[in-house]
Amino acid sequence: MNAELIREQFPILHQEINGHPLVYLDSAATSQKPRAVLDALKHYYEWENSNVHRGVHTLGSRATDAYEGAREKVARFIGAARTQEIIFTRGTTTSLNMVASAYGPAVLQEGDEIVITPMEHHSNLIPWQQLAIRTGATLKYIPLQPDGNIALEDAEKTITDRTKIVSVAHVSNVLGVVNPVKELAEIAHRHGAVMVIDGAQSTPHMKVNVQELDCDFYAFSGHKMCAPTGIGVLYGKKHLLESMEPIEFGGEMIDDVGLYESTWKELPWKFEGGTPIIAGAIGLGAAIDFLQEIGMDAIHQHETKLAKYATAKLSEIEGLTLYGPREREVGLLTFNLQDIHPHDVATVLDASGVAIRAGHHCCQPLMRWLKASATARASLYLYNTEQDIDRLAEALVQTKEYFG
Ligand code: 7TS
Numbered sequence: 001m002n003a004e005l006i007r008e009q010f011p012i013l014h015q016e017i018n019g020h021p022l023v024y025l026d027s028a029a030t031s032q033k034p035r036a037v038l039d040a041l042k043h044y045y046e047w048e049n050s051n052v053h054r055g056v057h058t059l060g061s062r063a064t065d066a067y068e069g070a071r072e073k074v075a076r077f078i079g080a081a082r083t084q085e086i087i088f089t090r091g092t093t094t095s096l097n098m099v100a101s102a103y104g105p106a107v108l109q110e111g112d113e114i115v116i117t118p119m120e121h122h123s124n125l126i127p128w129q130q131l132a133i134r135t136g137a138t139l140k141y142i143p144l145q146p147d148g149n150i151a152l153e154d155a156e157k158t159i160t161d162r163t164k165i166v167s168v169a170h171v172s173n174v175l176g177v178v179n180p181v182k183e184l185a186e187i188a189h190r191h192g193a194v195m196v197i198d199g200a201q202s203t204p205h206m207k208v209n210v211q212e213l214d215c216d217f218y219a220f221s222g223h224k225m226c227a228p229t230g231i232g233v234l235y236g237k238k239h240l241l242e243s244m245e246p247i248e249f250g251g252e253m254i255d256d257v258g259l260y261e262s263t264w265k266e267l268p269w270k271f272e273g274g275t276p277i278i279a280g281a282i283g284l285g286a287a288i289d290f291l292q293e294i295g296m297d298a299i300h301q302h303e304t305k306l307a308k309y310a311t312a313k314l315s316e317i318e319g320l321t322l323y324g325p326r327e328r329e330v331g332l333l334t335f336n337l338q339d340i341h342p343h344d345v346a347t348v349l350d351a352s353g354v355a356i357r358a359g360h361h362c363c364q365p366l367m368r369w370l371k372a373s374a375t376a377r378a379s380l381y382l383y384n385t386e387q388d389i390d391r392l393a394e395a396l397v398q399t400k401e402y403f404g
Contacts, residue, residue, distance in 0.1 A: 001298040007383045009034040009290075020353030023388045028173050028201060028332055028379030029357050030223045033287075037226055040286030044279050052278055053252065053269070067278050070285030071268070077288045078218065079209035080235055084267040087241070088281050091232035092200040093123040095219030096167070098234055098271070099196055100127035102244040103217075104165065107194075110136030113163040115193075117142045117150060117179075118369050119172045122362040124198040128167060137164070144369065147325045148175040155187055163193040170202035174363050174370075174377065175324035176307070176332030178202070182213045189214070194240065200224060204381070205303055205330055207296040210235050222280060227287035231280030234271075241267050248273035291382075299382045303331040306380050310389045317396055323370055331380025334361075337396060340403050342376040348402055352395040 007013055010032045015022055024032060044066060050059035052067045068083075075083045089095045108114070114128045118141050132139040142158045145151050150168075159166060166188040170181050185195035194216035202208055204225035210218050217240070222231040236244075246253055246264055253273040255263040264270035291299065307328045314320055319338040337345050342358035349356055356378045360367045367373060378392055 001294060001302045001382070003302060003383060003385045006034075006294065007385070009036065010383050011035060011038070013383060017353040017355070018351050023354045023391045025354065025356045025378040025380065025384065025388065025392060027204075027381035027384075028224070028377065030229065031204060031226050031381055032383065033228065033283075034226055034290050036290045037228070037283050037286045041228065041279055041283050044282050049279075051275055063278055066282045066285075067276065070281040073285045073288045074233055077208075077292070078203070078233075078235060079211050081211060082238060085235055085238055085241065087234040087236065087268045087271045088276055089219075089232045089234050090230055090277070091221040091223065092121075092198060092219045093221075093232075095217075095232055095234035096124055096196070096198060097127045098247060099165075099167075099217050099219070099236070100131045102247045102271075103194070103240065104128075104131040105135060106244070107164050108135040108137045111162060112137045113140050113160065114138070115140045115142060115155075115159050115163050115166045115188075117168055118144055118365050119148065119175055119177070119363065120167075120169055120365075121173055121198065121200065122364070123200075124167055124169060124196075125365070128165070138162075142168075148172070148177050148323070149325060150177075150179055150184075152180060152183055152187070155184055159184075159187050159191055159193065161191050163188065163191050165196060166193050167196035167198065169198040169200070170208070171205070171330050171332070172324070172366075173201045173332065173379075174334050174361050174366055174375070176328045176330050176334070177325055178206075178329050181215065185214050185216075201330070201332070204291075205296075206300045216240055222284040222287065225284075225287055226290055227284040228280050231277045231284050233284075238267065241271070244271075246270050246273065250274050252276065294382065300329070302382060303380055304329050306384060306386065306389065307331040307333070309386055310378070310380070310392070313389050313393045314396070317393065317400070319400060320396065323372075323375060331384070332377065333379070334375045334377045336372060336375055337399060338403070340399065342374045344403070345376045345396070345399055348399040349392070349395045352391070352398065354392055354395045356392070 199220040203220040218235040346358035
């Protein structure tokens with residue numbers, strides 16, 4: 001994989017920020033978009049734009065074919081057995097909330113348990129908190145090891161016969177750990193619970209196969225994997241999705257509407273009320289084509305190599321605390337520099353054209369666990385290079401000098 005050539009396909013990366021060539025290291029927040037995706041959106045609006053599933057006119061069929069074609073691409077991309085198991089949503093947050101709202105109340109009784117971890121993004125934490133409050137269920141946490149990893153022995157102790165839902169991030173957006181979600185799914189199933197995976201930080205970076213993982217639900221966002229904002233996916237096993245009631249009612253999702261009662265379309269459309277996110281789904285399809293042409297294994301290898309390089313480079317900087325395990329497969333580096341506030345670090349870096357994120361990264365419980373009020377985070381993707389890491393390291397050394 002040649003990251004230099006790949007960079008050429010991302011128009012936004014070829015600009016100066018504050019007089020310096022842009023180094024974009026905030027892909028965990030959102031990725032940049034390649035020309036193929038931008039062109040697919042333009043093509044759709046110039047040649048196909050129409051509402052789906054209703055018109056008999058030609059544009060209506062083109063839009064419907066493109067939209068449903070994107071669903072097939074998603075199903076293949078994550079190894080789903082059926083396209084009916086792919087629900088288009090606004091993103092990971094919406095997908096996880098859908099499971100909590102449409103599945104949770106039907107299976108939880110007072111005293112039942114929902115199991116998550118302290119490393120979850122707020123999107124995989126607050127929906128379960130709310131569900132626990134509403135149903136009287138107990139929210140339990142698998143504790144973290146000192147390096148931020150999950151030990152399966154701890155999972156075995158936390159997940160019990162009262163557990164109905166286990167929901168864990170495949171990859172943490174702060175610690176950069178890859179969680180043993182397949183093993184967790186096996187433990188969950190042994191106790192009759194379902195396994196929900198937050199795939200926001202894994203799907204863009206590694207090959208995912210939902211059947212191999214044997215998870216019951218898998219949620220991810222398009223915008224972190226080269227697609228536009230506003231499109232995401234909820235994968236669910238067919239029998240589970242079939243057992244669930246829709247949570248949004250209106251156009252598109254109905255079969256027959258009477259004055260007092262109505263029936264719903266079959267899967268997946270019963271969960272897609274209203275005009276769907278047509279252009280977004282088509283953009284996601286184009287992003288999948290783009291990523292698959294390069295190859296998910298090649299992308300993962302490139303990032304693992306770069307993460308190793310970055311870990312070594314940042315470790316050389318005196319006064320820099322790197323959080324999470326030393327060995328990392330994914331390009332997520334969360335750190336603090338001496339006692340300089342991470343917002344100040346990010347501001348000084350931005351003056352050199354280096355874009356990183358600072359804050360709590362929507363993980364306040366994890367920040368407390370790390371004993372940090374906030375951190376800085378550099379996150380990598382397929383278009384980053386060793387030069388980007390060198391620029392980051394130089395800018396960090398300058399930041400230290402700047403603050404004396
Ligand atoms: N889960 C994880 C693990 C995430 O990293 C994010 C977004 C979400 C869920 C929510 O995704 P959304 O597309 O619905 O917003 N994470 C980040 C981040 O780390 N910085 O900005 C957004």
